[in-house]
Structure formats: C-alpha cells, structure tokens
Amino acid sequence: MQNRIQINEQSVVKNASGSLLPYVVWRQMVGTGDYTLKTAPDFSPTSPVFVVVQRTPAEREQYLSQLPAPQESPFFMTGHTIAPFKLRDVNGHKFDSKELKGKIVVLNFWFIRCGPCRMEIPELNTLVKQYAGREDVVFLAVALDERADIQDFVQQYPYDYALIPAGRYVAQGYGIKSYPTNLVLDREGKVVFHAQYHPNMAYFLQKAIDTVP
Structure with missing residues (x-):
C-alpha cells in the first residue's frame, strides 16, 4: 500500500x-x-x-547493505590532488597538507545547523574509533561555524574528528555548496573518495581508507 x-x-x-x-x-x-x-x-x-x-x-x-553507493560530489574529481591547505583546530593544533603527505586524510565539511551533518556524526565517531591505533589516518572536520559555537555544540553532541572552526573560506575555495561533503585523500593528497550525505557513509569511508596502500 x-x-x-x-x-x-x-x-x-x-x-x-x-x-x-x-x-x-x-x-x-x-x-x-x-x-x-x-x-x-x-x-x-x-x-x-x-x-x-x-x-x-x-x-x-540489512537495509544499509542494500542501499546504492553514494554519488560522487560535484566539487572534487577522483584521482586529482586538491589545493593545499593550512588549518588549525579548536585546540590550536595545526594541519598542513604538505606535512600530511604520507598520511590518509579524511575530510568532512559541515555546519552545526545542517541536519544531515548532525545525523552522520555518531557513525563518523565510530569510524574514528576503528582507526584509533592508526597514526597514518587523520580525521578533519571543517566547519562553517565559529570556534565558540563548535565548543558549545560538542558539549552536547561529541564529535571526535579534529574540529576546524571558521572554515567557510576553505569550503568556498573548493567550490563546496552543499553539506555534508566527505572525502578521502591518499598519501599523496589525491582524492580517492568524495560524496555527500549517505545513511551508510561510514561504511564507504572505511572502504575507501582501506583501499589506500
């Protein structure tokens, strides 16, 4: 019916x-x-x-296993190297794409008022825990929101990625216009996976991470 x-x-x-x-x-x-x-x-x-x-x-x-894979985002191209970045998280830690060479970088572009962004956070946290012993896998969440707002948000909704505040200029630089957008970079900084919201996003991120030699 x-x-x-x-x-x-x-x-x-x-x-x-x-x-x-x-x-x-x-x-x-x-x-x-x-x-x-x-x-x-x-x-x-x-x-x-x-x-x-x-x-x-x-x-x-069973439901998630039957879903089709997420479509590629229109903002990146698989196999291409993204423009270099220098970021600082809410705790003051610096992340320079040049210094991250040799590591697998998982990026999430999001903002607090984005419903789909918030929905995927628990699964993304689980993903972080799965790679807790891997120093060669780095998780960065570039938020459009300011530092104080993010700190208030995670008091109620923990998010285990390294949280980058005030990242609107970063997202705009990559032409990102819809959220969340997720991507995985290989050890040379090339895109191996990029997509927008999907209920089983963590599975496909894990699959992409594990394909990087």
Whole structure:
C-alpha cells in the first residue's frame, strides 16, 4: 500500500505513542536508517497515516547493505590532488597538507545547523574509533561555524574528528555548496573518495581508507 501512496511533507506520521511528528523530525529519523515508516493501525487509502518504527540492528544492517553507493560530489574529481591547505583546530593544533603527505586524510565539511551533518556524526565517531591505533589516518572536520559555537555544540553532541572552526573560506575555495561533503585523500593528497550525505557513509569511508596502500 505504501508504494502506491506518496509520502511527502504533508503526510501524517506519528510516533509509537500516537503523537504527530513534524516532517523535519520524522524525515531526520528515517534518514539515519535507524527507523522506517509503516502503515498505522488507522491507515486507510483515503486517510493514509504512518508510524515511525525503529529497526532492529539486524534490520538496519540489512537495509544499509542494500542501499546504492553514494554519488560522487560535484566539487572534487577522483584521482586529482586538491589545493593545499593550512588549518588549525579548536585546540590550536595545526594541519598542513604538505606535512600530511604520507598520511590518509579524511575530510568532512559541515555546519552545526545542517541536519544531515548532525545525523552522520555518531557513525563518523565510530569510524574514528576503528582507526584509533592508526597514526597514518587523520580525521578533519571543517566547519562553517565559529570556534565558540563548535565548543558549545560538542558539549552536547561529541564529535571526535579534529574540529576546524571558521572554515567557510576553505569550503568556498573548493567550490563546496552543499553539506555534508566527505572525502578521502591518499598519501599523496589525491582524492580517492568524495560524496555527500549517505545513511551508510561510514561504511564507504572505511572502504575507501582501506583501499589506500
């Protein structure tokens, strides 16, 4: 029945308690891959009502495994070297692309008010933990927001990448116009992966990292 009923911003969607959910809320929940929409008990073709249902870990893994790979972003080209950068994170640590030669660099361009950006942070944190023992893999999150705002944000929503504040000029320099944008650079600074939001982004980032010799 769901396949014949268009689900959009005007759709009636409830949570398990029967409370109505705004579009921005249920769309974000479904976008994580943790939840799906099912027809509610009071569903009818003339009055379609849906309920948000949480997937089990096995259901989520199966769902994500069936998703197509993310499309390449329009801002970078695989195999090309990106323009050099010099960045400083919120703790004052410096990152110079020339000094990062020989390392695999994972970059995330994001900003605090970006819903999809926030949705992928938990999975990106898991990715960082997977490579905790690898000094040759560096994770940098270039934010458009200012240092103080980022520090306030991570008090409630921890983000384990090295956080680069006030990075709007960096994103603009690369022509980035939509967020989040993720990319992986090989040891020579060449792009081996680049894409925008995807519910299974961490999987494809890991796959790209592991292909770098």
